[in-house]
Every structure is written in structure tokens, then in C-alpha cells.
Amino acid sequence: MINKVVSGADEAISDIENGNTLMLGGFGLCGIPENCITALVKKGVKDLTCISNNAGVDDFGIGLMLQKRQVKKMISSYVGENAEFERQLLSGELEVELIPQGTLASRCMAAGYGMPAIFTPAGVGTEVAEGKEVRNFNGKDYLMEYAFDADFAIVKAWKGDTAGNLIFRSTSRNFNPVMAMAGKITIAEVEELVEAGALDPDQIHTPGVFVHRIFQGANYEKRIEQRTVRTKK
Amino acid sequence: MLDKDGIAKRIAREIKDGFYVNLGIGIPTLVANYIPEGINVVLQSENGLLGMGPFPFEGEEDADLINAGKQTITTLPGSSIFDSALSFGMIRSQKIDLTILGAMEVSENGDIANWKIPGKMVKGMGGAMDLVASAKNIIVAMQHVNKAGESKLLPNCTLPLTGVKCIKKIVTELAVLDVLPGGGFKLIERAPGVSVDYIRQATTGKLFADDAVPEMSLN
Numbered sequence: 020m021i022n023k024v025v026s027g028a029d030e031a032i033s034d035i036e037n038g039n040t041l042m043l044g045g046f047g048l049c050g051i052p053e054n055c056i057t058a059l060v061k062k063g064v065k066d067l068t069c070i071s072n073n074a075g076v077d078d079f080g081i082g083l084m085l086q087k088r089q090v091k092k093m094i095s096s097y098v099g100e101n102a103e104f105e106r107q108l109l110s111g112e113l114e115v116e117l118i119p120q121g122t123l124a125s126r127c128m129a130a131g132y133g134m135p136a137i138f139t140p141a142g143v144g145t146e147v148a149e150g151k152e153v154r155n156f157n158g159k160d161y162l163m164e165y166a167f168d169a170d171f172a173i174v175k176a177w178k179g180d181t182a183g184n185l186i187f188r189s190t191s192r193n194f195n196p197v198m199a200m201a202g203k204i205t206i207a208e209v210e211e212l213v214e215a216g217a218l219d220p221d222q223i224h225t226p227g228v229f230v231h232r233i234f235q236g237a238n239y240e241k242r243i244e245q246r247t248v249r250t251k252k
Numbered sequence: 253m254l255d256k257d258g259i260a261k262r263i264a265r266e267i268k269d270g271f272y273v274n275l276g277i278g279i280p281t282l283v284a285n286y287i288p289e290g291i292n293v294v295l296q297s298e299n300g301l302l303g304m305g306p307f308p309f310e311g312e313e314d315a316d317l318i319n320a321g322k323q324t325i326t327t328l329p330g331s332s333i334f335d336s337a338l339s340f341g342m343i344r345s346q347k348i349d350l351t352i353l354g355a356m357e358v359s360e361n362g363d364i365a366n367w368k369i370p371g372k373m374v375k376g377m378g379g380a381m382d383l384v385a386s387a388k389n390i391i392v393a394m395q396h397v398n399k400a401g402e403s404k405l406l407p408n409c410t411l412p413l414t415g416v417k418c419i420k421k422i423v424t425e426l427a428v429l430d431v432l433p434g435g436g437f438k439l440i441e442r443a444p445g446v447s448v449d450y451i452r453q454a455t456t457g458k459l460f461a462d463d464a465v466p467e468m469s470l471n
Contacts (some may be wrong), residue, residue, distance in 0.1 A: 029433065044274075046299040046336070047322040071338070099375030100322070108374055115374070120298065121340030121382030128337040139344065140385035143415035144363075147381065189316040189333060196335045219433050223385035224335075244322040248310040 020215040022207065023183035023233045028058035031206045031232045035064055035171055038091075042167065043071040043081060044174040047100070047244050050191030052175040053079050054208045054236035060087055068092040070167055072123060072194055074104045079242050085113070096120035100244065105228040117163050118147065122164050124197055129166035131200025131229070136165050172202025175236070176225070179209035183227030192224065199225045208236040254425040254443045259393050261470050262285045262441075263352055263423050265390060267293055274298060274343070274383060276353030277321045279393040283338045283352055294330075296348055298379040300339050303331030320379065340379070344386045351387040354382060355419075357409040360457035362419040362431040365390065365411035377414060384415030396424035396454045403456035405429070405437055427451045428468060429459075436460050443467035 025031050029062035032055055035041070045051030059067075060083050067090050074093055075082035082101050084090050092114040098104050118126075119141040129137045138161035142148050152163040174195040178190035185207055187195055199205050207225075214237035254262065260282035267273060267287055274296045275281055284304075287293050295304040297319040304319055305326035313324040327333075342348060357365040364384055367377035384390060399404055407424065422429045428441040436458035439451060448461050 027413035035446040046320075047318065049299075049318050050324070073337050095376060097376040097378035105374055109371070115346070117368075117374075117376040119377055119385075120336070120379040123338035124340050141344075141382040143385060145381065147257055147377075186334075189314065189327075190297070191316040192333060192335050193300050194336045197337045238257060243313060243315050243324055244318070245324065246313055247307045247323040247325070248313060249307045 020182045021227070022181050023227065023230055024181050025232045025234050026134050027234050028054040028208065028236070029061070031055060031234055032058050032062060032173075035059065035062070036049035037064055038066045039064070039170040040068040040070065040168065042169045042172040042202055043069055044195035045080070046072050046190070047194035048075065048242050050175050050187070050193050050195055051075070052173045053239055055173045055206060056080060056083060059089065060084055061089070063089070065089050066091040068094065070094045070123070070169060072096050072120060074098045074101045076100050076244065077103050079240070088112075089223070092116065094118065094123070096123050099251045101172070115212075124194060126164055126167045127194065127197040127201045128203060130168065131197055134166060136163050138163055140214065146234045167201055169202050170204065172198040172205045174199045174205065174207050176207055178195070178211045178218060179207055179230070179233050180213050180215045181210050181233070183207065183213040183230030183233050183236055184218055184223045185209065185230060186218060187224050195223050200229045204231050205229055206231065207233045209233060210236060210239060256373050257282055257469060258443070259425060262428065262468055263391055263393055264288065266421070267291060267350065271349040272296055272302070272347060273350045273352065274379070276347050276351075278354040280352040280354060281321060283393070296342070297325070297460045298339050298343065298383070300334050300336060301327070301331065303328045305331070333394055340382050343379070343382055346386060346388050348387060349389060351383045351390045351395055353383065353390065355392045356398070357404050357406055357411055358392055358394070358419050358422055358431070359409045359434045360431065360437055362364050362417045363409050364414045364419050365409040366414050368412045370412065380414050384418045387418070390419055390421070392419050394422065394424055394425045396451075403454055405455045405457045426454060430445065432460065439465050441466055443468060452461050
């Protein structure tokens, strides 16, 4: 079996350069590649274009990279949880492309499936449609949206094996599997790295062919954005 | 006049047995608390879950299990989990029977604006544009007038649109209204104690009302 294991986050991201386009998995702070984000902040790489559903919060997730002004452009669907982001956006320091969440996911999917574009009704008749080709199928209008072209995809999985196969846990799956398929180079950090053969092939979410580098992450904080509970009666 | 829970309670009566339902953030989330007994409903959370359960008991929160509002939640027997592309696949292919979401403005031809106030608020559309573009059935839950006292039911939306000609029903603290296929708001029910004239004054868009408009019942 081909071995995809690297020593850790620093090695995994060592060839990410200024100006690269990165996909980062996660929804809110759920399922984000914490170790790689820390390594990117340490490396100080700049002028990045980041494709990620959200932009973290002020002091966690992609918010840490925004604090250090490492991000030139953000492509996201919802950024409401990050005050520093909103400040950089309104002051013009940060370029932002807000796109519908399903369009974001489908543009990742298209890249991973080797398709140049998709057609979606999301955004028809809105400012999202400006400058885009509209095609009518069966009486309904659709926007043509291109597959993403990302240098690196950085994802977080629950378990992975040395061959790069990934299993995600609960709703931390979110964008991770589609982004894993979409990067020219895909980096996966996992909570538990096992030998090839230890995972049931029937249970694999992302086949190892899509993953170029894998390592076992450490010190996962897994911060909760909205802690909502009920009390036992 | 209804409070937020009253709006949620009224909308819950629109939910039918066997529905798959997507609830937006805000008032729509409250609808889950008022789904009538004996009705089987599956709640979809577009971050990748069908069969959303209640909030976890204190101490049982799982950072890996959240809803689209980033709140900690639980699963139920029969729940399933999937990735974001698949989640919007089931939305686009109209497997979700009903979408309930909030709005800043709705126009009399069914346009909705709920994602951006230019120069002021930039949060993004999240999944709202996908939902309104594909959903078979959308109910808007919102206040009838904004904080400045201006109507949110307008001839045309003034804010950037989320979707066009997609809203069919609106429930506010004052009324239940349908958007007519030819344009205009049709007053279907009044909130308890609210007169047709009062609703008319709070509605800038074209309003159609019969001579007698029933008061809504919440039970």
C-alpha cells in the first residue's frame, strides 16, 4: 500500500507558498483542520485565497490567520461570527466573495469529480448572478458556476489510515469529503491514525487516492461556538 | 399580536405528517418546539444531518454534532449524516418538503431579501439562496415591521435579493398572508385582537383582504 504519512502539520504544509489558494474544511468551528491552521500561522505564509464555508471566529480557526493578515481573499458563504473579518471587509483590506453554501459545496464537488462547471438555481436574479452565464433547462433558469481550482485542500477527519483513507465523525464531516477530493494536493489531519488494514473498507468516506499527505494531529480543542443544552427534569 | 413563540406555534400548524423540514435560524428554530403530537417530521440541518434531535443534556454536548446555527444538538433514532454537497443535493432535488426561514423584506411578487445590508451588515447568505431557489414550499417567519417601524412587506425589496418569486406564505406577529401568483399579499388570518386596518397600515405592498378575515387559532 502507498504510504501517505508525514511527520506532522509543519511538514504537511511546508510547500504552501504566498499567494496559494487553499480549501479548508469545516462548518463553523466544527471539523476544522486545527493543527494545519496553527502551522500556517507559524509559517507566516501570506496573500492566501481561502475557500471555506466560514471564516472562524476572532481568536480561533481561520480567524487566527485573519488576525495576522495572511488572507488576501476569502471565498465563503457565511461570515457572521467574526468581527475582525467584518472590519477588514468593510474597510476594504480583505477581498471577499460570498457565495451560496450549496454552490460552494458543488464547486468543490465538481472539481473532485473532474467536471468543469455545474448549473444551479441558487442566486438567479440576485447580485450573485452578475456576470454569470444563465441557462434555461425545462423552463427554469440556472447559473453556470465553475469548479474551484485550489492548490491545496486541507481537511480534518476522525480516523485515517497510512494509505490516506478517511472516516469522518458526525457533522464534522460537512465540507471535508468534497474538499478532500478537490485539491491538487490534499492534506488530511486525523484524530487517530491507524495502519492500513485497520479500517473496514466498507466504512471509508474518502478513499486514499484523494489524499496526498496524512498525519495524526494533536491537542484538538474542538471549540463549541454555541453551547446549547437542556436540563434534565 | 403574537410574540416570537406565537409565530412559531402558528407556523407549526402548517407542518404535515411525513414532512422533511428545514428550519432557518431565529424564529424558525422555535417551530421545532411546537410540532403537534402524533405528527412524524424529520428536521434537516443543511450542514449535513437529517433527523435533528433536541439540545443535549448538560455535560453531554458533542463538539462534532452541531446544527446549521452552530448549536450543539443530538441525533434521533433513524438520523443520518452526510457531507455538504449531498445535503444541498437533497435540497436542490426537492426532497425537502418545507423550508421555514426569516427575512428582512418580502415583496408582493414573492421576492425575499435576508442576507445583506450594503455598507452595514455583511454576514453572507449561507444556505438561504440554495433553499429559496429550490424549495417547493417556503414559509417566511418574520416581524411585520422593522425596528424603525417600516413595513417589511413591500411592493419591491430595497435590499439585495436572496431569491425571486419564491415566497408563498408569510407569518408575522400580526397576520398570516399568502403571496398571490399574480402579485400582492392576501390576508388569510389575523393575529388575536389585531384589526384588518392595523395590518393594512403595517403593509406597504398591495394587500387584499376579504370583508371578514378570520382570527388565527393557535391550539
